[in-house]
Amino acid sequence: MIDASxxxxxxxxxxxxxxxxxxxxxAVHAALFLVASQLALAVLFLIQGAFFIxxxxxxxxxxxxxxxxxxxVMLLGVDKRESLIEPLRFQREIGVGLGVLLIVxxxxxxxxxSFAVADLPDSAGPRSTEGNVEAVARELFTHWALxxxxxxVLLIVxxxxxxxxxxxxxRS
Amino acid sequence: xxxxxEWYLLVSALLFITGTVGVLIRRNVIVxxxxxxxxxxxxxxxxxxxxxxxxxLAGQIAVFFVLVVAAAEVVVGLAIIxxxxxxxxxxDADQVSLLKx
Amino acid sequence: MxxxxxxxxxxxxxxxxxxxxxxxxxxxxxxLFRRSIGRGRWAGIVASSVxxxxxxxxxxxxxxxxxxxxAPEERTLSGPAYEWIAAGGLNVAMTFKVDALTAxxxxxxxxxxxxxxVYSIGYMEHDERKATYFGYLxxxxxxxxxxxxANNFLVLYVGWELVGLCSYxxxxxxxxxxxxxxxxxxxxxxNRIGDVGFLIxxxxxxxxxxxxxxxxxxxxxxxxxxxxxxxxxxxxxxxAVGKSAQVPLHVWLPDAMEGPTPVSxxxxxxxxxxxxxxxxxxTHVFFEASHTAALTVATIGAVTALFAATVACLQDDIxxxxxxxxxxxxxxxxxxxxxxxxxxxxxxxxAAIFHLVTHAFFKALLFLGAGSVMHALEGETNMKKMGxxxxxxxxxGWTFIVGWLAILGxxxxxxxxxxxxxxxxxxxxxxxxxxxxxxxxxLLTAFYMSRQVFLVFFGKSRSSEDVHPHESPSIMTxxxxxxxxxxxISGMWLGLTHAGxxxxxxxxxxxxxxxAGTEAFLGIPEAGLVMIAVALSVLGMFLAWRLYLARxxxxxxxxxxERWSGLASFVRSGYRLDALYGALFxxxxxxxxxxxxxxxxxxxxxxxxxxxxxxxxxxxxxxxRVQSGLVRxxxxxxxxxxxxxxxxxxxxxx
Numbered sequence: 001m002i003d004a005s006x007x008x009x010x011x012x013x014x015x016x017x018x019x020x021x022x023x024x025x026x027a028v029h030a031a032l033f034l035v036a037s038q039l040a041l042a043v044l045f046l047i048q049g050a051f052f053i054x055x056x057x058x059x060x061x062x063x064x065x066x067x068x069x070x071x072x073v074m075l076l077g078v079d080k081r082e083s084l085i086e087p088l089r090f091q092r093e094i095g096v097g098l099g100v101l102l103i104v105x106x107x108x109x110x111x112x113x114s115f116a117v118a119d120l121p122d123s124a125g126p127r128s129t130e131g132n133v134e135a136v137a138r139e140l141f142t143h144w145a146l147x148x149x150x151x152x153v154l155l156i157v158x159x160x161x162x163x164x165x166x167x168x169x170x171r172s
Numbered sequence: 173x174x175x176x177x178e179w180y181l182l183v184s185a186l187l188f189i190t191g192t193v194g195v196l197i198r199r200n201v202i203v204x205x206x207x208x209x210x211x212x213x214x215x216x217x218x219x220x221x222x223x224x225x226x227x228x229l230a231g232q233i234a235v236f237f238v239l240v241v242a243a244a245e246v247v248v249g250l251a252i253i254x255x256x257x258x259x260x261x262x263x264d265a266d267q268v269s270l271l272k273x
Numbered sequence: 274m275x276x277x278x279x280x281x282x283x284x285x286x287x288x289x290x291x292x293x294x295x296x297x298x299x300x301x302x303x304x305l306f307r308r309s310i311g312r313g314r315w316a317g318i319v320a321s322s323v324x325x326x327x328x329x330x331x332x333x334x335x336x337x338x339x340x341x342x343x344a345p346e347e348r349t350l351s352g353p354a355y356e357w358i359a360a361g362g363l364n365v366a367m368t369f370k371v372d373a374l375t376a377x378x379x380x381x382x383x384x385x386x387x388x389x390x391v392y393s394i395g396y397m398e399h400d401e402r403k404a405t406y407f408g409y410l411x412x413x414x415x416x417x418x419x420x421x422x423a424n425n426f427l428v429l430y431v432g433w434e435l436v437g438l439c440s441y442x443x444x445x446x447x448x449x450x451x452x453x454x455x456x457x458x459x460x461x462x463x464n465r466i467g468d469v470g471f472l473i474x475x476x477x478x479x480x481x482x483x484x485x486x487x488x489x490x491x492x493x494x495x496x497x498x499x500x501x502x503x504x505x506x507x508x509x510x511x512x513a514v515g516k517s518a519q520v521p522l523h524v525w526l527p528d529a530m531e532g533p534t535p536v537s538x539x540x541x542x543x544x545x546x547x548x549x550x551x552x553x554x555x556t557h558v559f560f561e562a563s564h565t566a567a568l569t570v571a572t573i574g575a576v577t578a579l580f581a582a583t584v585a586c587l588q589d590d591i592x593x594x595x596x597x598x599x600x601x602x603x604x605x606x607x608x609x610x611x612x613x614x615x616x617x618x619x620x621x622x623x624a625a626i627f628h629l630v631t632h633a634f635f636k637a638l639l640f641l642g643a644g645s646v647m648h649a650l651e652g653e654t655n656m657k658k659m660g661x662x663x664x665x666x667x668x669x670g671w672t673f674i675v676g677w678l679a680i681l682g683x684x685x686x687x688x689x690x691x692x693x694x695x696x697x698x699x700x701x702x703x704x705x706x707x708x709x710x711x712x713x714x715x716l717l718t719a720f721y722m723s724r725q726v727f728l729v730f731f732g733k734s735r736s737s738e739d740v741h742p743h744e745s746p747s748i749m750t751x752x753x754x755x756x757x758x759x760x761x762i763s764g765m766w767l768g769l770t771h772a773g774x775x776x777x778x779x780x781x782x783x784x785x786x787x788x789a790g791t792e793a794f795l796g797i798p799e800a801g802l803v804m805i806a807v808a809l810s811v812l813g814m815f816l817a818w819r820l821y822l823a824r825x826x827x828x829x830x831x832x833x834x835e836r837w838s839g840l841a842s843f844v845r846s847g848y849r850l851d852a853l854y855g856a857l858f859x860x861x862x863x864x865x866x867x868x869x870x871x872x873x874x875x876x877x878x879x880x881x882x883x884x885x886x887x888x889x890x891x892x893x894x895x896x897x898r899v900q901s902g903l904v905r906x907x908x909x910x911x912x913x914x915x916x917x918x919x920x921x922x923x924x925x926x927x
Contacts, residue, residue, distance in 0.1 A: 007175045011183045018187050018210055022194035027202050034206050037187075041213050044180065050220045053235050057216070060239050065209070065246050072250045073202055076257050082200050087266055091905060095196030098912050099189050105919055106185035110178050139229045140236065151240045158244035165251035195908055204905075269902030 006047055014040035025081045027073045031066060038062045051132040180221040187214035201253050201263050205246070212242050285352030289334060289369050292327045292379065293422060296415035299323035303408035311404040317394035320407035324390050324414050328383035335376050348372070348781055351424055351488075358427075365485060370424035373778040377626055378421035378551055381633045385543045386414045388752035392641055393535040395749035396648060406446060406533070413439035417544050421551060426475045426485040429552070433471065433516065436545045437464045443540060444532040456528035463525040467515015474508030477501065487555070494558040506559040506566035509552065510573075517549030517603045520577045524850055526600055530592040534644030537592060542599045542640050543633040550606045550629055553614075554622055557783065560614035571611025575710040578604030580848070582717035586724065587845040590654050591643045594725050595636070598680070601714055602632050608711055609695040616702035619783040623776045624694035627768050630775070631687035634763055635679040638756035642673035645749055646729060649742040656728040658737070663730040665742040668750045670730045672757035677726045679760040681719045681810045687764030689807070694768060697802050712809055719813025727821040 017037035021030045038061045045054035086092045140148055187210060194207030216235045223231025253263065260267055299320055303310065310316050334350065341348045351370035358365040371379070390410060397403050416439055420432025445457025475485065481501065482490050497505070513519070518526035529541050540546070553560060553570060560567045578601045585597035606625045613621035647654055649666055663670035679686040682693065692715065700708040736742070744750070767775040820826045820833075834841065843849060 004175055007179065011179070015183065015186055015190070018190040021203075021206060021210065022190055022198065027200055030203050030206055034210060037210060038213055041187075041217055044183070044217060045220055047175075048180070048220050048224050050223070050232050050235075053216070053220060053232050056236065056239055057213075060243060061209075061213070065243060068246060068250060069202065069206060072254065075254065076202070076263055082198065082203070086197075087199075088903065088905060091909065092197045094909060094913075095193050098196070098909070098916055099193035101916055102189045102192070102919075103186065105916075105923065106182060106189065108923070110182040110185065135229055136232055136236070139233055144233055147237065151237065154241065154244050158247045162247050162251040165248070165255050192912060196905060196912065199905070265904050268904070271902050 010040045010043040031069045035062050035066050052136045177221050177225050184214045184217040199264050201265050285350055288330050290354040292330045293415045293418035295323045295327045296411040300408045300412035303404050307404035316404040316407045320411050321390040325387045328387050331379040331383045334371050365427045368424035369422040374782055375421050382417045382544050385633050385637050389535045389539040392749050392752040395746050396535050409442045424487050440540050443536040444529045453531040456531040460525040460529050463522050464515045467512045470508045471512025474505055477505050491558045503563040503565045506563050513549030513553050517546050518600050519573050520580055523600050527593050527596045530596050538637045538640030542636040547629050553610050567611055567614035571608050574604045574607025574611055575707045578714035579710050582714045583844055584847050585721040589657050591656050595639055605695050612699050612702055618702050621698040622783040623779045624698050627775045628691035631691040631763055635676040635760040638676040638760050642669050645669040645745045648745050658735050659729045660732045661734040666744050672753040675757040676760055677722050680722055685765055687760050690764035690768045693803050693806050696806055716809040716813045719810040720817050723814045723817030724821050
């Protein structure tokens with residue numbers, strides 16, 4: 001019962017903040033709603049036993065990345081409100097229409113099918129002697145060691161790319 | 173009694189659709205970018221749910237990599253937005269339509 | 274390989290393939306490096322020495338052949354030079370064969386060829402494109418040698434087409450003259466007609482025998498049944514008619530005189546045009562099998578001999594007279610080959626080859642003499658503007674007179690023996706009508722050749738005042754003297770009687786002559802026939818003398834002209850055949866081509882292509898709007914696609 005109620009609460013918060021993020025006109029508000037949605041998602045991760053991911057979600061996403069977003073929004077002008085006039089014809093209508101179609105499809109699939117996983121274990125698999133974080137770490141640093149190292153290259157490239165893009169060109 | 177996996181998946185799908193519609197109807201590139209982040213998050217939820225269903229750890233590892241890639245992407249993407257803004261003084265996606273013909 | 278060498282004879286000596294190889298290599302050298310050796314006389318010297326080397330090798334081969342012992346059929350050198358085409362069932366090696374017939378042809382091509390190459394050094398002295406000229410000439414010599422050496426139909430055909438190509442190149446050598454370009458084109462196209470027939474004949478042979486090897490095909494030629502017996506020789510003969518300028522495909526040869534005169538001598542008198550005679554003689558087994566085909570050959574030969582002789586009587590161009598004369602003499606040869614096939618007469622075949630040899634000598638001599646005259650008169654070819662040249666051009670004149678007497682058949686010069694051999698064998702085998710036609714042609718031959726000699730070398734000079742004729746250099750008159758010697762003595766040497774060397778030599782091919790097989794019509798003995806022939810020649814000479822040299826000739830000619838002017842101009846134009854062919858074939862062809870080019874191609878094909886391009890352009894103009902550059906539109910399109918795919922998946926899952 002507790003699980004179900006926590007799930008319902010977190011799911012409602014995640015979906016509600018997501019929809020709000022799409023609808024509010026102010027970009028800072030949108031960013032805050034996104035943070036709320038991500039925190040709710042972290043709760044959903046937690047109740048599925050993915051403790052490490054839940055922590056990452058809060059630290060990296062809700063923390064670092066969203067701070068970056070807010071920072072850029074502030075940098076580019078906080079008081080800019082998006083105009084309600086849609087310059088592209090039918091863009092909004094078609095977009096919403098497609099969304100509704102997708103929701104119908106998702107509900108159809110979600111209700112119409114059963115994965116027969118009623119008795120799911122509560123936490124991370126059979127390795128309950130170990131904590132979730134240890135399990136993930138073991139997997140990550142053994143089986144996934146090479147991809148893990150390669151991500152560092154990706155991050156360096158991203159940093160260098162950002163510097164190149166953001167630096168002011170010196171006018172001579 | 174635990175919550176059925178289908179529910180998680182449904183939540184994830186709805187979040188994903190919300191993000192998609194957001195990309196379609198918002199004009200502010202920063203907000204569009206946020207919507208993309210929401211879509212990524214929805215996918216992460218799917219990963220974790222399936223991971224629980226399968227009883228492994230590969231899904232969580234995938235989420236970890238998604239997070240890393242998302243971080244890199246956000247950094248570069250925001251840098252691009254900043255440089256566009258420098259040039260055009262606007263964050264409206266419809267103003268940037270030179271990439272044609 | 275074993276199969277090819279099995280047919281008796283001795284293996285091919287290694288130097289035989291060099292005979293055609295030398296001139297081919299010379300051609301390659303000259304044509305590739307024509308800029309660097311185009312100056313001075315080097316091109317001519319190179320070309321003459323390679324063909325001279327071939328001549329020496331030919332002499333070696335002939336010596337080899339003469340010293341061979343054994344049955345006559347086995348006195349040949351044959352074998353493959355190298356494997357050429359080996360594809361599935363078709364297995365063609367570059368096989369060569371030297372037997373008596375080939376040896377004779379080799380001697381003519383290399384011997385007369387060398388003389389003409391040497392002569393060309395003088396004749397082409399002042400031409401800019403000497404190296405090209407000698408390159409083509411060498412190419413021709415090599416191709417002709419390939420043709421006569423071939424021991425299978427494919428190699429023969431390759432040589433056949435190559436000489437045709439060289440003929441085209443050399444006729445239109447001065448391509449900047451429109452007449453020369455047109456003449457080359459005409460020669461090529463008319464030859465093409467013949468060659469198509471020839472090729473079909475060869476393909477039929479392959480279809481029926483499964484091989485193109487001469488020895489095998491000839492050995493099995495009698496296996497043929499039904500209409501094919503006649504079809505194969507007739508188709509082969511079509512090729513010969515084209516190549517040897519027989520009626521009705523003779524029209525190209527008179528025009529071919531636009532080429533340099535040594536070319537006319539080598540290609541259009543001595544060698545290439547005799548390829549048809551050679552080919553028919555080589556494939557005589559087929560002609561003997563079909564009475565119709567043999568009769569066709571003999572008839573076309575006789576008709577051509579008379580027809581061309583009549584036209585020759587009225588030509589004013591010194592070279593055109595000789596061109597028609599060549600056609601006429603080739604007609605004699607075909608007559609002899611045809612009679613040989615009709616009556617299985619070895620003598621008639623041998624007479625054809627004999628005449629081919631002597632004709633090569635005296636006609637080359639006459640052409641080169643004519644070239645010398647033109648050289649002296651700065652390119653003048655109209656005989657009406659010559660006259661009395663014997664005084665200024667003594668060596669050219671006297672050698673020309675030797676050639677004249679030889680073609681007339683005045684004993685003891687060569688033409689006497691060879692032409693009489695043809696006439697006598699025609700008569701003795703019982704072909705009286707053909708003999709009559711040929712005799713009439715001989716009379717006319719005497720007339721037009723005498724007319725030519727009288728107009729050019731005797732009488733008063735009719736050239737304009739500012740032309741000062743000068744004798745040609747000795748590099749040109751030297752070959753003339755050699756050819757005159759050959760034209761004078763070759764008859765006595767080769768064929769004094771039916772036991773002469775040429776008849777003996779060819780026995781392995783055509784069989785042994787048996788004396789007096791059939792009862793001759795009217796029963797004129799051979800001596801009588803010979804006397805009739807000589808009398809006809811003298812009569813022709815006398816007529817020409819009366820009209821062109823004797824006192825009062827002018828008036829007699831005027832009277833004849835007045836009476837027969839319409840007929841004369843009809844005959845002079847070659848019986849208006851050019852006009853007829855123009856209306857019958859050239860005009861419809863051009864019309865079809867024009868319709869195809871300007872109506873069908875421009876409207877239909879270009880229209881379709883352009884229409885397609887325009888419609889693509891228009892639709893692209895419309896589709897262009899889709900690429901708006903607006904990212905959100907792109908995303909929407911993407912999502913729409915995703916939704917459609919999802920709908921499809923759901924629909925399929927149910």
